[in-house]
Amino acid sequence: MCVFFLLVSQLMSVWIVNTLKTTELPEFRGELDIGIGTIDFALSNMWIVQCSMSEPLLVFVKGTGVSVTVTQLLLAVTGSWATHFGIIILFQPFESEFSGHISDVLRQKICQATEQAIVDLERHLQESSGTDKSYFGSSVNLFKLTHPHVVANTYGTQKGEFYSSSSPSEPLFSPSAFDMQPAENYTLSLAASDFFVNSAAYAYFSSGLLQINIKDDVIPKSSPIHLNTSQFGIFIPQLCTLYPDMEMQVLLYARETPLFSFSSAEVDVHVTAAAKFSAVKHDRTLIPLFRVDVDSSFNGNSQIDNIHLTAAFNINNLTLTLGSSKIGDFNKGPLEKLLKMAMSTVVLPKLNAYLKIGVPLPTLHGFSFSNAEMFLRNGFVLIVTDVEAPRDMPSGL
Missing domain, CATH: 3.15.10.10 (Bactericidal permeability-increasing protein; domain 1)
Incomplete structure (x- = not known):
């Protein structure tokens, strides 16, 4: 449900x-x-x-x-x-x-x-509030009741779903039924299916929010490789010849909706992305160089810490293929190793640092949660918590 x-x-x-x-x-x-x-x-x-x-x-x-x-x-x-x-x-x-x-x-x-x-x-x-302001600078609808769906229990059957506020549309994947047993010792039991979470990923994807421009100034100074054609010439020799000593920029974006799946042991995430590499002229215009397609998977776990949903992920697999090139063919193996290193040493640590802080549990105006716990189940996550109602509500008489 x-x-x-x-x-x-x-x-x-x-x-x-x-x-x-x-x-x-x-x-x-x-x-x-x-x-x-x-x-x-x-x-x-x-x-x-x-x-x-x-x-x-x-x-x-x-x-x-x-x-x-x-x-x-x-x-x-x-x-x-x-x-x-x-x-x-x-x-x-x-x-x-x-x-x-x-x-x-x-x-x-x-x-x-x-x-x-x-x-x-x-x-x-x-x-x-009906929207979630994300760090991408835009928003998606938090949730919306749509046509009948999925969960078999005494409360009824409904589908919960995220929508993009800028381009609302239905995802191509469908929900599956799951059986949730509410916890007797808690005031409130909440379940979020993988469909519910994936609909949020689809909302961000269809809004064009799952993309980021990576420039050299975000790469740690201690990194052995920086975004310029001279250093990338180690992996792609023709870069030094065609565009010597030029700054580079990478547009990293999701090619498809990232998909989450839940099991009793862990959370699995499958991501298909692309990275467009460009050289940067002195007037800041871009020269397209090549595009690589990335297929990756991650696994991790999640928990509730002080009423915040936290998580940590590890890279499980990453493969790279050449999507298109303006500079001819080149050996992708060294670039794939570099990408794995960047993912392990830069991207994932930053992501896990953000996820360690966590995000507050969703609630309604005036209510607060306490003693919350989260459990992974096959096909969904279960959150159990006690609830305190608003103190400023009228007596009713």
């Missing part, structure tokens, strides 16, 4: 339960005709001390969103109950007469509080 669908469903439960538990029911006075006269009664100092509810049923409504139904709500209420008949104080003889009437009164008041809690939740959802 998509992250957003479970998130809304289970955070809605937390929100409603916490709202009811912090709601003081107003004092209520009334009367009951017992045939020989009227008994006055008063209910005061009432609080909900226990509250549990069934998981809200979220039904997908194409084009508009979801419909929410709560079918079961169990409560325990404490408070003061006073009755009198004229000047006589009464209670036990008429307890059976009062119980049904009092239950009706409480049910009406509690339903009002529950309805208000749902209205407040809707307001917080509307205030939540």
Whole structure:
């Protein structure tokens, strides 16, 4: 099931339960005709001390969103109950007469509080951000409910998916079903399938964000090789002859969507990329030299550290082929070794340093997570956590 669908469903439960538990029911006075006269009664100092509810049923409504139904709500209420008949104080003889009437009164008041809690939740959802600003300087939609999908459990079946805000389109790959068992000792269980993660990769790819220009000034000074034609002449001799002592630049970009796959042991990533090498003139215009195509795979692991999703990856395989060339053919073996070295000593350390800091877990406006853990499963990742609802929500009455 998509992250957003479970998130809304289970955070809605937390929100409603916490709202009811912090709601003081107003004092209520009334009367009951017992045939020989009227008994006055008063209910005061009432609080909900226990509250549990069934998981809200979220039904997908194409084009508009979801419909929410709560079918079961169990409560325990404490408070003061006073009755009198004229000047006589009464209670036990008429307890059976009062119980049904009092239950009706409480049910009406509690339903009002529950309805208000749902209205407040809707307001917080509307205030939540719908986009993720990435370090690439653009954005993609965090998630969107689309047509029915994938997960078989009691909550329903929906597909969660990332979209590019600039060029929304469906990926060529399809989701697979998986079975998620929520953790009983945590408030919230979230699952993100490999389809969900890969749809994010597709959104970035289709937006043209998976590319970077590499210039010599980003290469460590201690590196034995720098981006200039003289030094690259060691690997490609004709560079020195055709374009002597010129600065070089590399455009590195994904040729296809990077694909993630999850297993109980690790995360695997397959990346097909290309690198366009150019020489740089004094006026900063570029002279195309050659393009190499790169097929690579990585494996690693991920965990949650202080409510941040962290990861670390190792290179598993990297092969290089010559895609096109303006300078003729050349031996690709030395360049492949250089690329592997650059990946191991420059690219991956920088990536892992970023992933070590991690990114905050996705949440909704006002909610916070605690005691979060993550587990790898075949086809998906499972995140379990406790949830604290916003402290500024109205009491509902």
